[in-house]
Amino acid sequence: MEERYQHEKLETKWQARWQETKAYKVSEDQDKPKYYCLEMFPYPSGHLHMGHVRNYSIGDVLARFKMMRGYNVLHPMGWDSFGLPAENAAIKNGTPPADWTLDNIANMRRQLKSMGISYDWDREVATCLPDYYRWTQWLFLQFYKKGLAYKKLGYVNWCPDCATVLANEQVVDGACERCSSTVEKKALDQWYFKTTAYAQELLDSLEDLPGWPEKVKIMQSNWIGRSEGAQLIFEVAETGDRVPVYTTRPDTIFGVTYMVLAAEHPLVEKVIAGTSYEEPVREFVRKVQKLTDVDRTSTEVEKEGVFTGGHVINPATGEKVPLWVGNYVLLDYGTGAVMGVPAHDERDFIFAKKYRLPMKLVIQPAGDNLYVETLREAYVDEGFMDNSGQFDGLTNQEGKRQIVDWLEQKGLGERQINFRLRDWLISRQRYWGAPIPIVYCPECGPQPVPEDQLPVELPLNVEFRPTGESPLNHYPSFHETTCPKCGGKARRETDTMDTFVCSSWYFLRYTDPQNDQQAFSRSKTDYWMNVDQYIGGVEHAILHLMYARFFVKALRDMGLVGCDEPFQNLLTQGMVLMNGSKMSKSKGNTVSPEEIIKKYGADTARLFILFAAPPDRDLEWSEQGVEGAYRFLSRLWRIVALSLQECPALKSAAPRAEVALLPKAEKDILRVLHSTIKKVTEDVENRFNFNTAVSAVMELVNALYQYKDKGEMDPGVMRECLEQLVRLVAPFAPHIAEELWQELGGEQSVHTEAWPVYDEAALAKEEIEVVFQVNGKVRGRLTVPATMEQSEVQETILAMERAKEAIGDKTVVKVISVPGKLVNIVVK
RNA sequence: GCCGGCGUGGCGGAAUGGCAGACGCGGUAGACUCAAAAUCUACUAUAGGCAACUAUGUGGGGGUUCAAGUCCCUUCGCCGGCACCA
Numbered sequence: 016m017e018e019r020y021q022h023e024k025l026e027t028k029w030q031a032r033w034q035e036t037k038a039y040k041v042s043e044d045q046d047k048p049k050y051y052c053l054e055m056f057p058y059p060s061g062h063l064h065m066g067h068v069r070n071y072s073i074g075d076v077l078a079r080f081k082m083m084r085g086y087n088v089l090h091p092m093g094w095d096s097f098g099l100p101a102e103n104a105a106i107k108n109g110t111p112p113a114d115w116t117l118d119n120i121a122n123m124r125r126q127l128k129s130m131g132i133s134y135d136w137d138r139e140v141a142t143c144l145p146d147y148y149r150w151t152q153w154l155f156l157q158f159y160k161k162g163l164a165y166k167k168l169g170y171v172n173w174c175p176d177c178a179t180v181l182a183n184e185q186v187v188d189g190a191c192e193r194c195s196s197t198v199e200k201k202a203l204d205q206w207y208f209k210t211t212a213y214a215q216e217l218l219d220s221l222e223d224l225p226g227w228p229e230k231v232k233i234m235q236s237n238w239i240g241r242s243e244g245a246q247l248i249f250e251v252a253e254t255g256d257r258v259p260v261y262t263t264r265p266d267t268i269f270g271v272t273y274m275v276l277a278a279e280h281p282l283v284e285k286v287i288a289g290t291s292y293e294e295p296v297r298e299f300v301r302k303v304q305k306l307t308d309v310d311r312t313s314t315e316v317e318k319e320g321v322f323t324g325g326h327v328i329n330p331a332t333g334e335k336v337p338l339w340v341g342n343y344v345l346l347d348y349g350t351g352a353v354m355g356v357p358a359h360d361e362r363d364f365i366f367a368k369k370y371r372l373p374m375k376l377v378i379q380p381a382g383d384n385l386y387v388e389t390l391r392e393a394y395v396d397e398g399f400m401d402n403s404g405q406f407d408g409l410t411n412q413e414g415k416r417q418i419v420d421w422l423e424q425k426g427l428g429e430r431q432i433n434f435r436l437r438d439w440l441i442s443r444q445r446y447w448g449a450p451i452p453i454v455y456c457p458e459c460g461p462q463p464v465p466e467d468q469l470p471v472e473l474p475l476n477v478e479f480r481p482t483g484e485s486p487l488n489h490y491p492s493f494h495e496t497t498c499p500k501c502g503g504k505a506r507r508e509t510d511t512m513d514t515f516v517c518s519s520w521y522f523l524r525y526t527d528p529q530n531d532q533q534a535f536s537r538s539k540t541d542y543w544m545n546v547d548q549y550i551g552g553v554e555h556a557i558l559h560l561m562y563a564r565f566f567v568k569a570l571r572d573m574g575l576v577g578c579d580e581p582f583q584n585l586l587t588q589g590m591v592l593m594n595g596s597k598m599s600k601s602k603g604n605t606v607s608p609e610e611i612i613k614k615y616g617a618d619t620a621r622l623f624i625l626f627a628a629p630p631d632r633d634l635e636w637s638e639q640g641v642e643g644a645y646r647f648l649s650r651l652w653r654i655v656a657l658s659l660q661e662c663p664a665l666k667s668a669a670p671r672a673e674v675a676l677l678p679k680a681e682k683d684i685l686r687v688l689h690s691t692i693k694k695v696t697e698d699v700e701n702r703f704n705f706n707t708a709v710s711a712v713m714e715l716v717n718a719l720y721q722y723k724d725k726g727e728m729d730p731g732v733m734r735e736c737l738e739q740l741v742r743l744v745a746p747f748a749p750h751i752a753e754e755l756w757q758e759l760g761g762e763q764s765v766h767t768e769a770w771p772v773y774d775e776a777a778l779a780k781e782e783i784e785v786v787f788q789v790n791g792k793v794r795g796r797l798t799v800p801a802t803m804e805q806s807e808v809q810e811t812i813l814a815m816e817r818a819k820e821a822i823g824d825k826t827v828v829k830v831i832s833v834p835g836k837l838v839n840i841v842v843k
Numbered sequence: 844g845c846c847g848g849c850g851u852g853g854c855g856g857a858a859u860g861g862c863a864g865a866c867g868c869g870g871u872a873g874a875c876u877c878a879a880a881a882u883c884u885a886c887u888a889u890a891g892g893c894a895a896c897u898a899u900g901u902g903g904g905g906g907u908u909c910a911a912g913u914c915c916c917u918u919c920g921c922c923g924g925c926a927c928c929a
Contacts, residue, residue, distance in 0.1 A: 229847085237924080238924095240925095261928090262929060312927065348928045348929075356929090362927055626866085635855060637854080640855065640867070710866035796862080831861090831909050841909045
């Protein structure tokens with residue numbers, strides 16, 4: 016055996032071996048419990064970054080650990096390979112997006128393979144390939160059939176320079192992430208997925224996910240934003256139109272002194288038409304629309320409005336109150352109209368003060384009486400109904416119920432639950448995405464592409480114009496088609512789908528990646544789903560994770576999958592920092608994984624990352640820390656090499672005798688070994704505390720050096736220690752473990768070995784150290800036989816000179832004993 | 844503004860309410876060496892002391908407890924998310 020650890024030679028060797036033998040290929044096996052371990056697949060930017068290394072290292076520890084524990088582990092990898100950067104690259108260097116993307120994938124696959132992760136590469140998927148996006152399109156059609164995919168006119172983010180809609184996440188501080196021009200709101204006919212149909216279930220079933228971080232569930236819950244209230248109907252006095260408003264405070268209906276519409280509300284034009292208010296209102300609407308979304312929804316911006324000249328009739332009182340247009344009312348929440356109750360709503364209060372609108376108090380706090388004249392801020396808390404006709408004196412909660420019932424009987428209102436969650440805008444005016452499989456026929460209207468005509472393939476080698484417009488619009492061979500219904504001339508949809516659509520089902524495709532008849536077969540998803548452990552960055556807490564959950568629920572209702580949730584357990588890993596801030600090209604503080612792997616090896620890189628911080632926390636990169644990890648692996652290597660050198664009998668040593676029969680030194684080292692097995696197992700399995708697991712292994716190695724150097728080794732004991740040590744290291748540093756395993760005489764891969772189980776007998780201690788305290792302060796320690804009765808321990812301590820000194824002339828009030836740990840003497 | 848998370852040595856970080864600082868990095872001294880690297884050994888929270896030891900110490904203040912980094916209240920700082928949602 017080489018005396019020196021040579022990472023490069025050894026890693027290349029084992030990576031090649033694993034690939035040749037398809038060591039990590041899996042298929043369904045009814046005899047083993049399954050475990051689906053999944054890391055979020057990357058966008059193929061071309062280069063692995065440290066965040067990826069961290070993500071995949073964590074996943075690999077779990078995958079390998081579960082394999083050794085006897086699970087049939089599915090551990091796949093693929094590429095989220097549609098998306099904007101490929102088009103940007105095409106515009107910049109003229110490389111077709113497909114070529115650019117596939118080159119990037121090839122490079123990243125090579126880098127990923129150099130990490131030695133236990134992927135079943137036969138299951139690799141790339142969302143930009145027709146054999147994948149064909150099924151993305153097929154799924155779109157299933158959604159369409161069920162009414163879960165639809166087209167509607169809506170106000171969307173529009174970048175004038177790029178000439179396309181943008182997803183919310185592509186708008187950074189009100190500007191286009193690509194060209195930095197200000198994003199506008201534009202009314203456009205776009206495709207949506209009806210996520211709101213599952214709003215309630217998406218919220219409720221968060222409770223079925225105890226294995227998700229609380230933080231992520233809270234974020235999703237806030238995003239869904241359920242609110243309970245009522246829709247109440249007001250009537251426009253001048254036109255007779257009925258205007259529904261949504262409110263969570265129907266109990267304040269008697270306090271309504273005005274109403275405000277959103278600038279884009281369709282009634283605005285109708286009410287002002289032909290009146291002297293036409294011009295000033297239109298002027299105001301234009302001004303509001305010019306604001307960016309950020310400004311419009313910022314609490315900083317002053318609330319402004321303008322009177323329309325119209326009035327509405329309060330359904331409760333029959334009173335006529337003025338109708339305004341305001342900049343703080345959102346068209347797409349509730350009904351785009353808000354009743355103004357200045358006395359009991361903060362915003363309304365400010366608005367009413369500014370425009371000298373009247374106020375009316377209709378809720379009074381218990382044991383107090385407020386007056387409009389002296390009101391300094393809105394009273395928004397609970398109280399008793401007042402100025403509210405027959406409802407006076409009720410608690411406002413009771414008032415809420417009764418008022419809604421009353422209005423409901425009159426046909427002027429009903430209970431309603433509202434969600435902040437909106438339907439998901441999935442169409443993009445982009446080239447590099449999955450084409451939406453729809454054809455527009457002038458005669459028959461929009462028609463789905465028949466399933467047997469899928470995929471609707473993207474033309475390759477397209478030319479990009481600097482306008483930013485999708486090239487598909489300039490490819491008649493793509494968009495000129497015939498209507499599937501009448502056979503007449505028709506135009507193909509040139510919009511493509513948001514890449515989040517592609518990533519909302521890839522975990523299902525992994526279970527059946529080569530199926531050319533179906534997106535995935537029910538039997539395979541039934542076997543593998545759910546994903547037992549999903550690992551990725553917290554930046555996807557809402558978008559990706561919500562969309563994927565929505566997909567699974569919709570597919571379940573179509574009978575395509577049998578599960579309710581995609582990801583049973585979720586681990587959100589922290590960022591990799593350098594000098595306290597996130598590694599990024601723009602900050603110039605990146606470290607290239609490829610260089611680190613070349614210099615120190617993949618095992619070192621992985622070990623450092625796992626050791627430097629718990630997985631859910633941010634991790635500070637440190638090259639010195641990396642060197643420390645390398646040093647440890649060298650020490651690990653040497654303890655095996657030196658032991659074999661000093662004691663050649665080791666390799667063929669018979670199993671050691673029972674613990675009780677062994678000398679003290681052997682008992683001691685076995686105790687360290689078995690307590691390490693216990694700790695590492697618990698840390699990995701229950702807590703994901705890989706950092707403390709690694710530190711326990713380091714302590715074991717330190718103890719083994721001491722054992723080795725102290726005197727004659729017991730070959731059976733040392734052999735057990737080294738074999739188990741190598742098994743413990745295997746999930747963290749798989750290459751070196753494989754090599755050491757072989758050196759120790761192992762014939763199969765260490766990764767197919769069983770995970771060590773600790774021996775209770777070896778953990779037993781003969782002597783224990785007991786600390787004694789006086790009033791909670793440590794005053795001394797005492798070693799006693801483990802079998803000694805606690806009362807005897809106490810007596811021994813109280814008789815000690817040190818104890819007597821510490822107690823002095825004080826009186827012992829009581830003595831508290833924690834068996835095996837400490838004795839606290841309370842004195843006064 | 845609201846909701847989370849985090850504040851522990853020079854640094855990364857450990858601690859089911861029970862010895863604060865495991866493990867690693869860095870540092871100091873020494874061994875080996877002609878020398879260096881590598882490796883090994885010892886020490887390494889702060890203050891005092893030759894030492895045994897003593898006092899202080901987990902952002903600040905208060906509390907519960909025999910015992911608090913850990914639980915409760917309060918306050919400050921940093922990071923993240925949401926933010927006119929009627």
